[in-house]
Every structure is written in C-alpha cells, then in structure tokens.
Amino acid sequence: MSLERPIVFGNWKMNGLREDGLALARAVATAPGKGTLGIFPPATILREVILAVEGSNVIVGAQNAHSEDFGAFTGSISAPMIKDVGGTAVLLGHSECRHGLGEADADVWGKAEASARADLLTVICIGETDDERTAGRRDAVLRRQIDGSMPRGSDVSKLVVAYEPVWAIGTGKTPSESDIVSAHAFVRERLDAIFGRESRIPILYGGSVKAENAAAILALEGVDGVLVGGASLDAESFVRIFQAGQ
Numbered sequence: 566m567s568l569e570r571p572i573v574f575g576n577w578k579m580n581g582l583r584e585d586g587l588a589l590a591r592a593v594a595t596a597p598g599k600g601t602l603g604i605f606p607p608a609t610i611l612r613e614v615i616l617a618v619e620g621s622n623v624i625v626g627a628q629n630a631h632s633e634d635f636g637a638f639t640g641s642i643s644a645p646m647i648k649d650v651g652g653t654a655v656l657l658g659h660s661e662c663r664h665g666l667g668e669a670d671a672d673v674w675g676k677a678e679a680s681a682r683a684d685l686l687t688v689i690c691i692g693e694t695d696d697e698r699t700a701g702r703r704d705a706v707l708r709r710q711i712d713g714s715m716p717r718g719s720d721v722s723k724l725v726v727a728y729e730p731v732w733a734i735g736t737g738k739t740p741s742e743s744d745i746v747s748a749h750a751f752v753r754e755r756l757d758a759i760f761g762r763e764s765r766i767p768i769l770y771g772g773s774v775k776a777e778n779a780a781a782i783l784a785l786e787g788v789d790g791v792l793v794g795g796a797s798l799d800a801e802s803f804v805r806i807f808q809a810g811q
C-alpha cells in the first residue's frame with residue numbers, strides 16, 4: 566500500500582455529532598486534488614461517516630484501539646471492530662492518550678500489533694513535551710517512542726508516523742521550519758535503521774497546522790503530510806490545507 570503525497574489526515578478528537586460530522590465528511594469526500602485524505606471521527610459516528618464518503622478515496626479510521634481483539638475492557642473498541650464497520654485506519658499513541666490516559670510505549674506497541682493483525686493503516690504519534698524540548702531531550706524522546714511503540718515484523722506499508730510536538734498541539738505555536746526538518750530527519754534516520762531505507766514510512770507533522778501555514782509546512786524537506794486537529798473540523802480550512810500541498 567503506497568500513500569500518495571501529500572497525506573492530509575484530520576483528527577476530530579471528541580468532536581462531531583451526526584449532523585455536523587456527516588456534513589463535514591461529505592465536504593471532505595468531494596475535495597478536489599491529488600494526494601491522500603483521511604479523517605478520524607469519534608467512534609460513535611464512524612460507520613455513518615464511512616457510508617457518507619463511500620465511493621471516494623478518503624480513508625476513515627478510529628482514534629484509538631485496544632491491544633486485545635475482544636474481552637472485558639469496558640469503554641474500549643478494538644481493531645477488529647473498526648475493521649468490521651469498514652474502517653481502514655487507526656491513530657495510536659496520540660499525546661492526549663500518552664499523557665492524558667497514561668499510555669506507555671509498550672501499550673502503543675501492543676495496540677499497533679492488534680492493528681496490524683486487523684490489517685489497518687496504523688498511524689503512530691510521537692512527540693516531545695515542552696520540558697523535554699527545553700532540556701534538549703527531543704531526539705532521545707523520539708527515539709524512545711519509535712523504538713518502544715513500533716512493532717517489528719508487520720507490513721511496513723501499513724505504517725505512518727506522525728511527529729506532533731506536544732507543546733504545539735492546540736496552542737497555535739509551531740516549531741521553526743528548521744526544527745521540523747531536523748525532527749523529521751531524525752525520525753527518518755531511526756525508521757531507516759529499524760525498518761530499512763526501502764521502508765519509506767511516511768512521516769506527518771502535526772501541531773497547530775492551519776490553512777495559513779500548511780503550504781510552508783508541506784513544502785519542508787522530509788514532511789510527507791500533516792495530521793490536523795482543530796482545523797480539520799472546518800471543511801473549508803481542511804480542504805484548503807489539502808490544496809496547499811498541491
């Protein structure tokens with residue numbers, strides 16, 4: 566599976582009731598342009614969103630999945646369940662899950678293995694906090710997260726990495742262009758070391774991506790696409806971000 570660049574994914578987080586979510590999905594499905602569009606709505610409307618974009622190339626996925634396929638895990642959904650309703654992707658290791666829900670690298674690894682078993686496209690999110698950045702530990706954190714969250718032996722063509730500095734998420738702050746380039750170069754080097762140069766796992770940037778800064782970010786060396794939060798909730802903004810990469 567090879568994803569055409571630019572890859573523009575929207576993480577709706579805990580937003581989207583049926584009416585506005587389906588309208589947004591339909592608008593995304595008709596966006597003109599080359600590349601790969603993906604949306605990650607809340608699980609409550611996953612199936613309806615999948616039906617709303619049917620016939621388009623838009624990828625629809627879930628925002629998390631359990632490491633087990635089934636069982637007594639109240640409140641969780643699993644990779645086979647996502648697959649069962651027609652979902653083809655999942656976000657894992659988002660900072661809001663790592664830091665808000667206490668997900669460790671090993672947890673993300675287990676979830677990624679479950680996602681691979683269900684043959685989903687797995688987007689593994691990584692990124693340093695402000696304290697880690699200030700302490701000069703960015704690369705050490707990225708290395709630990711890559712090494713600890715990404716299982717070996719699965720189909721590398723179904724893996725995507727999203728570099729999302731935690732301090733840039735929802736804050737309006739973005740790293741300098743040179744910082745994004747150097748972080749992506751570091752991630753690429755590590756992925757090459759683990760999975761081989763031919764793996765070419767796409768690396769997305771995430772954190773305060775907007776229609777206004779998308780063209781500059783998407784043009785940076787090593788940036789294969791973007792993972793968008795807030796600005797993916799507005800159809801016009803999200804489509805403008807996609808078109809900024811054309």
Ligand SMILES: O=C(CO)[C@H](O)COP(=O)(O)O
Pocket residue numbers: 576659729733734735736737771772773774792793794795796
């Ligand atoms: O939602 C995101 C993509 O996963 C990420 O958290 C960035 O959010 P944003 O700063 O609201 O774009």
